[in-house]
Amino acid sequence: MSAGHSTLTTLGAGPAKSAAPPAALPTAAASVAAVLATVALTATAAASVSRVLPGSGPTVAAGAVVVAAAVLTLLRPALRAVRSARRAATAWSEQRRTDARRAASEAREDAWTALGWCLAALVLLGAVWFLCTNDRAVQRTFFDGQVIGISLKETASAFGTNLFIAVVAQVLILAWGLALALARMAPGRAGRPLRLLATTYIDGFRAVPAIIIIYLIGFGLPLAEVPFLSSLSPVWFAILALTLTYGAYVAEVFRAGIESVPPGQTAAARSLGLSxxxxxxxxxxxxxxxxxxxxxxxxxxxxxxxxxxVNVIGTIDAFNQSKIFASNHFNLSAVTVVAGLFILITIPQARLVDRLVAREQRRGKGA
Structure with a gap:
């Protein structure tokens, strides 16, 4: 037994596997160094901002608060990492292997947490530097409070046109996309012409940029004097162009969804006598x-x-309205207002999509 045990130890099996102590102290020390460097950069940036922005007293106080918050937020996990690493070394020297590995794992987790916060702080410092560089030229160009206040009401009112176009087009796209999907999946030889037409349409409209379709319809239909269509307003030209374009994309989404339904569902329904x-x-x-x-x-x-x-065909939407303010004031803050309005309506929908995807994943795992 002793010879076998010695052989296993020599080959690296058994107790030799746990001979190396968990080394977490270098990572913890690196996190402390990164935190100190980030705090120093934060202090330097706060001092630079206080020299650039008006009102030195309040600005200096705000900078001090920012530096103090950075110290508290970044230094605490780094110091915890050092303490855990030392605790791991002590436990290892006392032959408490399990406690040593647990403490080392905690030290590495806290160290990487501190490093992650340092990276986030550096990104924020870069954004602050970008806004304050060149005597706040970027801030005055894109975030001028006076221009934003002047343009906000009219730009928000024009944004209603964007919402109207989107809502009406969504309803039409759903119907048109489903019709295209069903035509693309028409069964048998009788459905071959429909499949060919639908495939050609979908491939063509997915290949052409939406702005070109909007331009062709917005200016082409009035020039061609097509009955009824040529008398539509630019808003309805935009709705028609977006419906034709996005109908091709939605058709493929519907087709993928229909094909994802197990064939057994169709077979079971047909066996029950459904057409x-x-x-x-x-x-x-x-x-x-x-x-x-x-x-x-x-x-x-x-x-x-x-x-x-849709601004390319003269529709007075939020973007066109903001360009009017931009040309009058030689400032792009009104365009920033438009960006903010789009953010307000798209980010909640993006989070809704994430929740729906997560729910479908949970439902799939439960099944």
Whole structure:
């Protein structure tokens, strides 16, 4: 037994595997050094900002608060990491292997936490430097409070046009996209012409940028004097162009959802006597629609952003209105207002998409 035990130890098995102590102190020390460097950069940036911004007294006080917050936020996990690393070394010397590994794991976790916060602080410092560089030229160009106050009301009112275009187009896109998807999946030889037409349409409109479709429809239909269509307003030209463009994308989303429904569902419905159309309407489409809600919402988020493209045909939307203010004041703060309005409506929808995706994943795991 002793010879075998000695052989295993020599080969690295058994107790030799745990011979090396957990080395967490270098990582903890590196996190402390990174924190001190970040705090020094924060103090330097705060001093620079106090020289640039007006009102030195309040600015200096705000800078001191920022530096103190950085110290408290960044230094605490780094110091915890050092303490845990020392505790790990002590436990290892006392032959308490489990406690040593646990303390070393805690030290590494706290050290990486401190380093992560340091990285975030450096990104924020870069943003502050960018805004304050060149005597606050960037801040005055994009975030001038006076221009924002002057343009906010009219820009927000014009943003209603973007919302109207997006909402109406979404309704039309859903119907048109579903029709294209069903045509793309038309069964048998009788459906071959429909499949060919739908495939050609989808491929063509997905290949052409939306701004070109908007331009062609917004200016082409009035020039061609097409009956009824040529008399539409620019807003409805924009709705028509976006419907034709995004209908191709939504058709592919619907098709993917329909094809994801297990064939056994269709077979079971047909065995119960349901017709092909009834099976599609009552069995396949409800399941497919539930599965494609997240990608549909993603497409509609893109649609809302693309409503800003309608300015090329003269529609007075938020972007066009902001450009008027920008040209009058030689300042782009009004355009920043438009960006903020789009952020306000798109970020909540993006978070909704994330929640729906997570719910579908949980439902799939539960199944």
């Amino acid at each position: 092909q159309s009834a099976t599609l309407r009552h069995v396949v489409l409800p399941q497919a629609t539930r599965r494609v809600v997240p990608p549909l919402l993603n497409d509609f988020i893109s649609l809302q952003k693309d409503t800003a493209l």
